[in-house]
Amino acid sequence: xxxxxxxxxxxxxxxxQGEVETKAGSVVEMIEMLNSAHPGIKDRLCDxxxxxxxxxxxYVNEEDIRFLKGKDTSLKDGDEVSIVPAIAGG
Amino acid sequence: MSKxxxxxxxxxxxxxxxxxxxxxxxxxxxxxxKYNYDEIKKTISRKKIEDGPRSMWRYIDLLPVEGTxxxxxxxxxxxxxxxxxxxxxxxxxxxxxxxxxxxHPTLSFKDRVVAVALTRARELGFETVACASxxxxxxxxxxxxxxxxxxxxxxxxxxxEAAKVLGNLIYKPHVVEIEGNYDDVNRLCSEIAAExxxxxxxxxxxxxxxxxxxxxxxxxxxxxxxKTPDQVVIPMASGSLLTxxxxxxxxxxxxxxxxxxxxxxxxxxxxxxxxxxxxxxxxRDFFKPVKPQTIAKSLAIGNPADGYYALKATAESHGSMDMxxxxxxxxxxxxxxxxxxxxxxxxxxxxxxxxxxxxKQGVIKKDEVTVAYVTxxxxxxxxxxxxxVGRPVRIQPSLVAFEKTFKMGKNGGGDx
Numbered sequence: 001x002x003x004x005x006x007x008x009x010x011x012x013x014x015x016x017q018g019e020v021e022t023k024a025g026s027v028v029e030m031i032e033m034l035n036s037a038h039p040g041i042k043d044r045l046c047d048x049x050x051x052x053x054x055x056x057x058x059y060v061n062e063e064d065i066r067f068l069k070g071k072d073t074s075l076k077d078g079d080e081v082s083i084v085p086a087i088a089g090g
Numbered sequence: 091m092s093k094x095x096x097x098x099x100x101x102x103x104x105x106x107x108x109x110x111x112x113x114x115x116x117x118x119x120x121x122x123x124k125y126n127y128d129e130i131k132k133t134i135s136r137k138k139i140e141d142g143p144r145s146m147w148r149y150i151d152l153l154p155v156e157g158t159x160x161x162x163x164x165x166x167x168x169x170x171x172x173x174x175x176x177x178x179x180x181x182x183x184x185x186x187x188x189x190x191x192x193x194h195p196t197l198s199f200k201d202r203v204v205a206v207a208l209t210r211a212r213e214l215g216f217e218t219v220a221c222a223s224x225x226x227x228x229x230x231x232x233x234x235x236x237x238x239x240x241x242x243x244x245x246x247x248x249x250x251e252a253a254k255v256l257g258n259l260i261y262k263p264h265v266v267e268i269e270g271n272y273d274d275v276n277r278l279c280s281e282i283a284a285e286x287x288x289x290x291x292x293x294x295x296x297x298x299x300x301x302x303x304x305x306x307x308x309x310x311x312x313x314x315x316x317k318t319p320d321q322v323v324i325p326m327a328s329g330s331l332l333t334x335x336x337x338x339x340x341x342x343x344x345x346x347x348x349x350x351x352x353x354x355x356x357x358x359x360x361x362x363x364x365x366x367x368x369x370x371x372x373x374r375d376f377f378k379p380v381k382p383q384t385i386a387k388s389l390a391i392g393n394p395a396d397g398y399y400a401l402k403a404t405a406e407s408h409g410s411m412d413m414x415x416x417x418x419x420x421x422x423x424x425x426x427x428x429x430x431x432x433x434x435x436x437x438x439x440x441x442x443x444x445x446x447x448x449x450k451q452g453v454i455k456k457d458e459v460t461v462a463y464v465t466x467x468x469x470x471x472x473x474x475x476x477x478x479v480g481r482p483v484r485i486q487p488s489l490v491a492f493e494k495t496f497k498m499g500k501n502g503g504g505d506x
Binding site: 064066086 | 101113116119276277280378379393
């Protein structure tokens with residue numbers, strides 16, 4: 001099983017759950033599977049062309065997927081995924 | 091009628107109430123305060139601002155708070171220094187340093203954003219405040235929380251400068267050091283913020299917090315005699331400061347405080363963490379995150395949340411961006427100190443280094459009125475310069491020893 005942490009703006013779609021589980025083999029598959037279980041999630045995460053929206057950050061085991069293989073980053077049993085909106089700094 | 095209309099998504103335009111939220115539920119875009127400009131326009135004037143307090147609160151009409159029970163009543167209105175020596179050295183006729191190394195109370199521009207954030211957090215009923223920080227923000231949140239009797243948690247990366255760590259501990263907040271860089275801290279804090287009902291100044295309070303940076307634009311214009319500069323150079327970490335200075339200039343025009351905005355906005359980063367400048371130079375409107383590796387730790391954000399908007403503002407203004415090496419950062423700090431007597435932290439070295447580069451490239455011209463934003467104090471990043479400033483001359487307490495060391499002639503002068 002792979003744990004996916006759900007950010008606040010998406011929790012209305014997961015009946016308030018802050019964490020859900022998936023068996024997906026990659027990030028792109030995870031988005032599809034989350035969308036089947038919680039319809040509407042894909043539209044929130046991806047734009048019309050299917051690319052991840054500009055302000056969506058996805059991390060696999062604490063590493064930004066943009067340092068891995070992006071949407072094609074593979075997932076395996078025991079991995080933890082975080083979906084995090086971009087936040088300001090300083 | 092309230093001056094704040096709503097929070098609005100910068101991406102899709104969806105509106106939300108003015109609560110402690112920062113992300114659009116529909117598209118994850120950042121939320122921004124939408125003002126009732128028609129209402130504000132009825133009362134705002136240069137005279138009203140000039141008659142206001144000698145702090146950034148003289149621009150309260152354009153800041154996202156309801157009342158006047160301020161946290162941080164003394165922030166802002168820092169000196170705009172006419173930098174004649176540095177200007178002569180660089181070949182600029184009219185150069186100014188906006189000197190936030192002396193901001194109150196924690197010596198960085200963060201006192202502006204935190205004053206707004208905590209004033210708003212208190213209005214929204216929060217008793218605990220928190221932040222993810224590269225140092226200066228944490229110092230400011232900790233100090234303001236102490237003065238406002240708020241509980242405080244600050245989260246910092248594990249490799250900060252000693253003075254920035256001490257500058258938290260002294261106010262006795264909960265200081266949490268994360269084994270990782272700022273981007274790790276940020277991600278963790280975003281997850282913590284989702285679980286605890288705290289006011290995270292740069293997360294759920296961000297729409298209000300970020301607005302405080304506009305005051306750097308307002309003050310610059312007022313201090314120049316209600317004129318906009320031709321060129322500005324701004325350090326970039328998340329890119330928020332640059333974006334808000336651009337917004338502030340346009341608000342002043344929209345409200346009739348100035349006639350036109352012709353300012354070119356220039357962004358500065360350190361080479362070891364320059365995702366925004368790199369994208370600009372490559373002509374891209376999106377950036378690739380990086381793993382920061384620079385002494386300019388206050389700017390070490392590899393995944394800059396406002397990078398996209400910073401690129402946009404710079405392009406709209408026909409400005410430029412560049413980056414400097416760590417050696418040039420140190421050189422920039424020394425140059426500013428030795429020409430203007432202003433001791434800046436590493437981010438200031440980045441700004442001065444890039445200013446120098448842009449003048450050399452002919453991007454900034456001799457006769458253009460130029461303002462460089464120096465946003466933090468050098469006493470907080472002593473590690474950066476400690477090996478390049480030399481040592482004091484040590485002598486016995488005798489006149490002979492002094493005269494011998496300095497080889498004084500009758501008319502003084504001489505040198506060690």
